[in-house]
Amino acid sequence: MKPGRVSRGSQGWLMTAVAPWGENAEDAYDQGLVELGLGDTRLIEVKGAMLPLNFEATPPRPLPMGSLVECHMATAYSYNGSSACAGVAWASCVTPEGDECAVVATISTEMDYEETTLLLRRNLQRRLASRDLEVITFDVAVDEVTAGAEHHGVAMAALILPNSLSLGGKKSSGPIRGGLTVPEDKKQKRVDVKAPAAPALRPGSKRSGPSSDFSL
Template sequence: MQSSNTPTCPGWLMTAVAPWGENAEDAFDQGLVELGLGDVRLIQAQGAMLPLGFEATPPRPLAMGTLAECHLATSYAWNGSSASAGVAWATCVTPEGDECAIVATIATDLDYEETVVLLRRNLQRRLASRDLEVVQFDVAVDEVTAGQDHHGVAVAALILPDSLSLGARTRTGPVRGGLTRTAAPEPRKRVDTKAPAAPARRPGQPKNNHDFTL
């Protein structure tokens, strides 16, 4: 198994609920404050792959203005209804022995237990589609019930506070041929050459007897 020589990329899972929002945006903002991200500049990341060198660590306070990469799951509820959101990570190994880590998210209107099951299935599918062997994993799910005549939100996040830092030394892994499409050269466009069309003649127009032979 090959180990990364780069500094680890710390990250942690957090969940929060906010059941008393005046609107969906207000509920979401309250959820960010509960997560400890109220003063942070968020970059919401997409995709399953985490930075190489990811390592789960305990949460820590983030300074005002910190630029942080986050994988977020957000689920909304209204007026007594419920919703759940969850995030999971897994460290894993490729068949070639390279270490990596992936993340999965989910947002549902189901209860906590059902959402945990679906989140674990999402994580398993992402591992299987990339032919990865899991080393360890963790999940975090939360459920909210909105207050009467109010908006509620459940937020789950994987927070990576150092992956976007200026001067951070990040690296990429090998290109895995079986999972990467190769760009094929575009076929040459066919150019059809047509003979010039004969001049159109109106009915009754005399025939043109000009000779254009050389």
């Protein structure tokens, strides 16, 4: 195995779905989950840019009923003939130190498919640039929904990670990158300035000095 490479094991895939005929937003969302293949799962929607270091893109597959699934998801809602788009993108990257990693980006808009795809690519590029990462390969998935008349619609895009929660933290994480942390000796020292405490008063005792009457 080459230096900086990690063993593969955290599999995942991109999926999109639309549901234009929901009676309400919650109904449309549930229909979208079914179309994504997540209708029978226990779903954990995660945030953040980083994927497990051993991420590998694979073809979609059916998931067991009741399984616990990690998912990076974008959801866009529409109503009564309006349109919306949702998209997810991921990229396999390498750090300047030679460590491989993977990054994900999501977006939800009321723009059309082409504009949303461009914005999603820009979001992914910014995440790579802010972490000083060089892209190796990437993939993008965007979908657009137009809600039915007097109905709620939803567009959903997801990066589904069915087994990342069972791998354990040590297998899916890597070294701490020195350039992205602040050394202890350079952290700004905190200075606490506290007002002097007021003298304690016994019940029924009067405060010394001029008194004020705040009664109504």
